[in-house]
Amino acid sequence: MDINKRAKVLIQAMPYIRKFSGETIVVKYGGNAMINDKLKSAVMSDIALMRLVGVNVVLVHGGGPEINAMLKAVGKESKFENGMRVTDDETIDIVQMVLAGKVNKNLVQLMEKHGGKAIGLCGLDGNMLMAEKLVTSADLGYVGEIKEVNPEPLQNVINNGYIPIVATVASGYDGNVYNVNADIAAAHIAAKIGAKKLILMTDIRGLLRDVNDEESLISVVNVSEVPMLKREGIIKGGMIPKIDCCVEAVRSGVSRAHIIDGRIEHSILIEMFSDEGIGTMFY
Numbered sequence: 001m002d003i004n005k006r007a008k009v010l011i012q013a014m015p016y017i018r019k020f021s022g023e024t025i026v027v028k029y030g031g032n033a034m035i036n037d038k039l040k041s042a043v044m045s046d047i048a049l050m051r052l053v054g055v056n057v058v059l060v061h062g063g064g065p066e067i068n069a070m071l072k073a074v075g076k077e078s079k080f081e082n083g084m085r086v087t088d089d090e091t092i093d094i095v096q097m098v099l100a101g102k103v104n105k106n107l108v109q110l111m112e113k114h115g116g117k118a119i120g121l122c123g124l125d126g127n128m129l130m131a132e133k134l135v136t137s138a139d140l141g142y143v144g145e146i147k148e149v150n151p152e153p154l155q156n157v158i159n160n161g162y163i164p165i166v167a168t169v170a171s172g173y174d175g176n177v178y179n180v181n182a183d184i185a186a187a188h189i190a191a192k193i194g195a196k197k198l199i200l201m202t203d204i205r206g207l208l209r210d211v212n213d214e215e216s217l218i219s220v221v222n223v224s225e226v227p228m229l230k231r232e233g234i235i236k237g238g239m240i241p242k243i244d245c246c247v248e249a250v251r252s253g254v255s256r257a258h259i260i261d262g263r264i265e266h267s268i269l270i271e272m273f274s275d276e277g278i279g280t281m282f283y
């Protein structure tokens with residue numbers, strides 16, 4: 001890139017830095033977007049940069065594929081109902097070990113490597129995520145429905161200059177540990193802490209009019225259009241909970257929710273600090 005273009009990129013970022021500095025942004029990093037170490041490093045480095053320019057980031061992570069791999073290693077099959085993992089008592093132990101142990105601590109270490117100061121937490125720490133058993137037509141075992149978010153641990157960590165990295169196992173009022181979908185947890189956290197934006201990073205460009213055509217991206221959605229998009233059959237499968245999370249976050253006061261492509265290096269920076277935007281934005 002020539003020197004003028006480089007300067008333009010920085011100048012273009014200025015109004016966005018001014019707008020978001022001092023604000024809180026919740027980023028959900030999905031397991032399918034953690035496809036390789038180079039990408040993971042790029043995401044951690046982007047978040048470290050955001051913190052440096054004064055944006056308070058809460059990073060909520062998934063890890064579905066890592067849980068599947070560990071279940072397979074111990075000879076257990078992964079089962080899902082409507083996108084939720086059927087979580088029996090052996091599985092909840094593995095979910096806790098993989099999310100709050102392996103994935104969370106690896107991301108913390110990687111963030112530190114990129115100069116960001118990070119503290120790893122899960123929903124059990126300081127009773128941050130309180131849940132009840134999710135009741136659906138199928139019995140999903142230890143899958144929780146979040147009833148309460150206690151933002152104090154996050155605020156303490158942020159106020160002390162750290163980036164909180166959150167694994168989404170929750171504490172049950174009944175004393176059990178519950179498994180919570182990471183998109184849903186991120187939306188609840190964003191609403192509770194008054195985040196300016198919720199960014200869901202996944203492994204597709206965004207909401208597509210035709211799921212098999214990456215060129216059919218819908219860039220902007222007013223949340224009132226969502227019921228119609230569902231009736232038309234455009235929103236389906238794994239997209240349904242993601243879109244519901246975006247709608248819920250926006251309706252709870254988060255100004256913008258975005259679904260962006262975690263396969264593109266530095267997609268968060270493009271979304272946050274350029275005129276271009278990327279993925280699908282809900283308002």
Ligand SMILES: Nc1ncnc2c1ncn2[C@@H]1O[C@H](COP(=O)(O)OP(=O)(O)O)[C@@H](O)[C@H]1O
Nearest residue numbers: 030032202204206207208211234236237238239
């Ligand atoms: N209209 C649509 N546009 C984009 N993706 C869609 C659409 N309908 C269904 N999907 C599916 O939703 C998936 C994303 O959800 P999911 O796999 O649960 O993501 P993650 O693991 O990142 O949480 C896409 O990979 C795609 O297969």
Ligand SMILES: CC(=O)N[C@@H](CCC(=O)OP(=O)(O)O)C(=O)O
Nearest residue numbers: 030031062063064084085181182
């Ligand atoms: C209840 C439920 O399904 N929980 C998820 C939690 C992890 C997650 O959401 O990870 P991704 O974002 O990578 O899909 C699971 O067990 O896979």
